[in-house]
Amino acid sequence: MFSSHYKYVSEIINQGLEKASLDGVLIYSGHVHNYFLDDMPYAFACNPHFKWMVPITETPHCIIHYKSDSKPILYLYQPKDYWHSLPKTLEGEWSEFFDIIPITCKEDVPDFSDLKNHGWIGQDDSCEFDNLQHNPKKYMDYIHWHRAVKTKYEIESIKKANKLALKGHKAAENCFRKGYSEFESHLAYMLATKHNEYQLPYGNIIAQNENGSVLHYQHMQRFRHQQGSLKSFLIDAGCQVNGYASDITRTYSFDNNDEFAKLIQAVDKMQVKIGKQATTGTNYVDLHTKAHLMIAEILKDFDIIKCDALTAHDTGLTNVFLPHGLGHYLGLQVHDIGGHQKSPAGKIKSPPKLHPFLRLTRTLEKNNVLTIEPGIYFIGMLLEKAKADDLGEYINWNRVDDFKPYGGIRIEDNIVVKKNNPVNLTRE
Ligand SMILES: [Mn+2]
Missing domain, CATH: 3.90.230.10 (Creatinase/methionine aminopeptidase superfamily)
Incomplete structure (x- = not known):
């Protein structure tokens, strides 16, 4: 069932890229924010664009690199961290559609600053690359319209x-x-x-x-x-x-x-x-x-x-x-x-x-x-x-x-x- 879902999703994303004249998008799962003056975070809420493609809902700092002409890459965040247990690597039908690259820290994230014609889809304070279009409106509108039809x-x-x-x-x-x-x-x-x-x-x-x-x-x-x-x-x-x-x-x-x-x-x-x-x-x-x-x-x-x-x-x-x-x-x-x-x-x-x-x-x-x-x-x-x-x-x-x-x-x-x-x- 996931494969026909993924087919619909990728078709819509390809069309969205075309509408917005983009070659690809980076879709960020999100990160947590701390309370004022505190080191305690608000609960994590996953970017809906991310979980539309990958049913991993509780893991921050993941990035999907999607291009219409190649297999998407999922940078899956798995920190070497003795404070928390590792996020479960969910095996499932979905995983065959991605090349999965584990990342353990920020330094593992590739340098996207040379990417051209790419969008960054994620919360307001998440995009660190000036060359990326942050939540390009044409792309977002197109996706949001079509997301209303469910697979x-x-x-x-x-x-x-x-x-x-x-x-x-x-x-x-x-x-x-x-x-x-x-x-x-x-x-x-x-x-x-x-x-x-x-x-x-x-x-x-x-x-x-x-x-x-x-x-x-x-x-x-x-x-x-x-x-x-x-x-x-x-x-x-x-x-x-x-x-x-x-x-x-x-x-x-x-x-x-x-x-x-x-x-x-x-x-x-x-x-x-x-x-x-x-x-x-x-x-x-x-x-x-x-x-x-x-x-x-x-x-x-x-x-x-x-x-x-x-x-x-x-x-x-x-x-x-x-x-x-x-x-x-x-x-x-x-x-x-x-x-x-x-x-x-x-x-x-x-x-x-x-x-x-x-x-x-x-x-x-x-x-x-x-x-x-x-x-x-x-x-x-x-x-x-x-x-x-x-x-x-x-x-x-x-x-x-x-x-x-x-x-x-x-x-x-x-x-x-x-x-x-x-x-x-x-x-x-
Ligand atoms: Mn209601």
């Missing part, structure tokens, strides 16, 4: 990352059902997925009660709620396999039969429905708008708002309850780059004024992988603002008060775009 190998990796994350979700939910703390759910997730904190594609969002209304809630309370006061649980957590991420959210009510549980069911049903519409040729902005109208219907059915769906959308009332985008591209990055591109040449299609946070404005292509993550939240700050902005008359405040202690709902799956029947990697 079988990539889809399989994201599928595995889904499977693994779901194990963690189950373990975390079990903790919630037993009345354990947010932090205990988090630990159960880590144990079930065998992930380290730095291996997660993003920090787990694990929220009980009102905390579910904070979109990127980060605190993980250590205490257990007293019996009877634990109401709801929202978990947004993923995994990584071969450097590819999953990004999944579920919401639960402690009482499976209360109004909040019914509201979750309604969002869940709507989420599945909208996910099935992620087909080739669909514009994601339209899908996002459709989702808002569907959310408005649910708000109306539950007597939370008092106007029709179209009014709710056009006045911005639905943004009060759903203040984020329907979803985003997913892959080597949780929010895979290129979602606002208009073409491979890099022109930008910005999100509509009413929905500035939408990360994806492109027309969907077969084998795009993206998230579908609608929600309904009861966010104090936005509700107060709505009141001040004269949207208050449309809101049934008694109902809002009923739901506020539950925080909010988000349901998120990972979807592969197809011509007719998109594949749901999370549910299938």
Whole structure:
């Protein structure tokens, strides 16, 4: 499976080189940065251009030298270092596509200062050669556009990352059902997925009660709620396999039969429905708008708002309850780059004024992988603002008060775009 992936990748890179009039690129895996005044580093995050070609995700200072007319060379960093153990040399199908040259220190890196017409692809402070074009825009735009279409190998990796994350979700939910703390759910997730904190594609969002209304809630309370006061649980957590991420959210009510549980069911049903519409040729902005109208219907059915769906959308009332985008591209990055591109040449299609946070404005292509993550939240700050902005008359405040202690709902799956029947990697 990797060989057909590599074939696609090298075709796209060759075309990118041609567009940018380059003979080759040096793709740098990255390096760590230390904290201010300290010798402790921030966690390493691998350059997505690097792990697109080589599934080595935890090793800094590696360089791929890629030229369209010869076999690429991988300078694989293996320091002679008694502080750390050596990075695992991953044998695999990928290795046959590279000439692998181990390097142990900076001095082993060849002098690239004579290279002509080459790009350097890597973080801002990483390029030490004036002759290299640092992240040439034409090349980057072309790659980022085409990276949105995923190969079988990539889809399989994201599928595995889904499977693994779901194990963690189950373990975390079990903790919630037993009345354990947010932090205990988090630990159960880590144990079930065998992930380290730095291996997660993003920090787990694990929220009980009102905390579910904070979109990127980060605190993980250590205490257990007293019996009877634990109401709801929202978990947004993923995994990584071969450097590819999953990004999944579920919401639960402690009482499976209360109004909040019914509201979750309604969002869940709507989420599945909208996910099935992620087909080739669909514009994601339209899908996002459709989702808002569907959310408005649910708000109306539950007597939370008092106007029709179209009014709710056009006045911005639905943004009060759903203040984020329907979803985003997913892959080597949780929010895979290129979602606002208009073409491979890099022109930008910005999100509509009413929905500035939408990360994806492109027309969907077969084998795009993206998230579908609608929600309904009861966010104090936005509700107060709505009141001040004269949207208050449309809101049934008694109902809002009923739901506020539950925080909010988000349901998120990972979807592969197809011509007719998109594949749901999370549910299938
Ligand atoms: Mn997401």
